[in-house]
Amino acid sequence: MSPTGPDPEDLTARARIRDAAMRHFGEYGYERATIRGIAESAGVSSGLVRHHFGSKQALREACDAHLIKQIRRLNDDVRSGRMLHQDNPIATTNAALGPYRRYLAHALVAGSAEAVFDQLVELAEEWFAENDPRRPDAPQVGRRARAAAFTAMALSTAVLRDHVARAMGVDLDTPEGELLLARTLLDLYSHPVLGTDEAAEYTAALGKLPPGRPARP
């Protein structure tokens, strides 16, 4: 996605401010990021930020919109079949989201970026629609629910990347780290953590007892 080239309107001060904002929001979070800091990173005055975006909140929304545009581009690429069997969708998504990973993580947890998440869910849903026929058994739950949960799981290593890196003991920003993570995900995705018999057992148990949290003395 990155090498698709900048938008025609890029290279302008407005674009530099937006990029700096995404870096700052991603690194420090929305609250700790300051307009002055963003302006300094963009090489402009703080007043210009206001001049172009009006307010800090509007600047955030502009960043969200830009991120969504990138996601949509990725979406279209996948739809057009340009990379259908070259990469798996997980690796594709992670690679495409790379530069915006930290921003996306903060935005998602802050409750923002709903459109991004929904867009990814749609992607996952299509993927399930394509691959469900290969399943031996019929799915227990609807496709949209599975797509939603799966999207969250696919985003988890992006959102919690620092923790995963620490726990793994590698730097995920190095080629070795990326390779290890990719191989790990492939192993996890290709092996069920629960046997179908166990899962059925648990599912049955769920249906019986009321699913509220069990009270403990």
Next chain:
Amino acid sequence: MSPTGPDPEDLTARARIRDAAMRHFGEYGYERATIRGIAESAGVSSGLVRHHFGSKQALREACDAHLIKQIRRLNDDVRSGRMLHQDNPIATTNAALGPYRRYLAHALVAGSAEAVFDQLVELAEEWFAENDPRRPDAPQVGRRARAAAFTAMALSTAVLRDHVARAMGVDLDTPEGELLLARTLLDLYSHPVLGTDEAAEYTAALGKLPPGRPARP
């Protein structure tokens, strides 16, 4: 976990402040939460917060420590085999983390709460150690790496819960929503999203091309 009864030192103003802080940090995030707001929720003056915890950062660390204590309790419960085959570890974890879910989500993304994540990774690692013998093939990557990534995936529906709920179209705080999520996770966990042949293919492809991100001008 809530009905396990408060610590002996609870019910004190100090405990009330800590609980209120966890609610506020969880709901608004660390930055947007204010000492004055926490104090008001706890029914005390803002000065008392400082008296007991010294600073906002120290208050956050106290919350982290309290959360870790709860996690450790859960850890011990699992280790002692009290709920080994009653619930699956995912459901257990989610249920136990319930009241602290939002706090945990913010803390994890902010980079804090490393100890919590590592504790959960340890849990997952033990779980893999128990269940690896049932695998038909030998794991491609080390147990710790898989445990780390799996922990992130298991936490994803907690961290991104609002998005999952919206995409699913249900309220996850209702029994119906909990049930649907549980059944969805059981379905996902009991079905690989990739065939072993596909995974092997992707893994082989990973080894060939250098996994670095393409540079951007």
Next chain:
DNA sequence: ATCCAGGCTACACAGGCGTATAGTCAATTG
């Protein structure tokens, strides 16, 4: 040449925040 819209800056302002200080009151201790 004139004008002027818009990118851009410098500076000022008000509010909210964490923090600090001084002091009150009740319980404990000698």
Next chain:
DNA sequence: CAATTGACTATACGCCTGTGTAGCCTGGAT
């Protein structure tokens, strides 16, 4: 009883923030 400790409050301080305003400078249109 006197003294000390610690929980607790009220109030003030100083900083940083987002925001507002006034003005400068450049480039293109008339």
